[in-house]
Amino acid sequence: MTQPIRWLQDEIATRMLQKLDIVKLEAKDVLVIxxxxxxxxxxxxKRFPNARIxxxxGEGITGFQLCRAKLIANWRSLFRSxxxxxxxxxxxADRFNLPDNSVDLVFSDLLLQDLVDPKHFLRECWRVLREGGLIAFSYLGPDTGKELNNLEGSPLQLKNLLSPWDMHDMGDALVTERFSDPVMDMEYLTLDYQKPTLLMADIQALKLINSATTSGIEIPDLPQKLTLExxxxxxxxxxKHLAKSKDHVAYIDPNQIGRKTRSDPS
Known part of the structure; x- marks a missing residue:
């Protein structure tokens, strides 16, 4: 997510946190990606005052920028980074730089649509999450930018999202990757534009077109709105530690099997 659309990422993060208001979770370590x-x-x-974050x-963000923002938000958080x-x-690397069972919450805001293999991301989240941990995420679904599909004969080189999964696909993937009690939700947001240049900037930031083909090109009949799913x-x-599954077969560690004894009836 690049700078022109950073406000959207902030707005969606706020909505995600509102949805988590009903969730009871004591987090000592949080991964934000x-x-x-x-x-x-x-x-x-405020919500996790003692947690390490x-x-x-994200793209174009430096550690200094994030530290400065944390200082403004709450200076104490710098000591728990x-x-x-x-x-x-x-x-x-396709891997988080964190050990197994090391975080209680993974918070992912508008990332999955840019990943070639969301299932691998889910596996990495499962790996680093502790027992009783939570994954919370948002991403752009396949109806995003559907207005652009009507641009017949346009010089724009349209791109599909790398992971055009709807919420049912993601719900099934969560179950396959052994997550429990998945809750999925979806909403449409409509962005209205007064200038074509603003639309072009946003669809480039959302990676819906090949930006290399738009330099110096005037695109006729551009839509004045953009739908985001x-x-x-x-x-x-x-x-998490009860069983491991592979190819629909569960494998139980012998150490997890209790031994029951009974007294001799004689």
Missing amino acids: PDFPGEHLATFA HSVL GKANAIAGYLQ VVYGHAWVIG
């Missing part, structure tokens, strides 16, 4: 200077920092500081920095890494590092979800990690 992608993290950025936004209003959510003050909310995290581990950050995977955890690890901070760049999103590029995660995308290259925003999908929300959260799910729990329950019974």
Whole structure:
């Protein structure tokens, strides 16, 4: 998510936190991916005053910018900051720089639509989440930018989202990856534009077109609005250490099997 649309990321983070108002969770460690200077920092500081916040920095964000924003939001949070890494590092390694069972909450705001393999992301979240932990996320669904599909003969090179999953696809994936009690929700947001240049800036930031093809080109009949399908979800990690499954077969560690004895009836 690039700078022209950063306000959207902040707005969706606020809505995600509102949806979590009914969730009871004591978090000692929180992973925010992608993290950025936004209003959510003050909310995290208030809701989880003793938690360490581990950050995977969004595109174009530096550690200094995030530290400055945390200082403004709540100076005490600087003393509880955890690890901070760049999103590029995660995308290259396909792995969080965190040990197994190390966080209680993964908070992911508008990321999954940019990942080639969301299931791998879910597996990494499962790996780092502790028993009783929670994953909360939002992403752009397949109806995002549907107005652009009507631009017949346009020089714009339209791009599909890397992960065009609707909320049912994601709900099924959560169950497959052993998350419990998934809750999915979706809403449409409509952005209205007075200038075509503003629309072009946003659809480039949302990665809906190949930006290399738009330089110096005037696009006729551009829409004056843009639809965003925003999908929300959260799910729990329950019974993490009871069994591991592969190819629909559950494998139970022998150490997890209790031994029952009975007295001799004679």
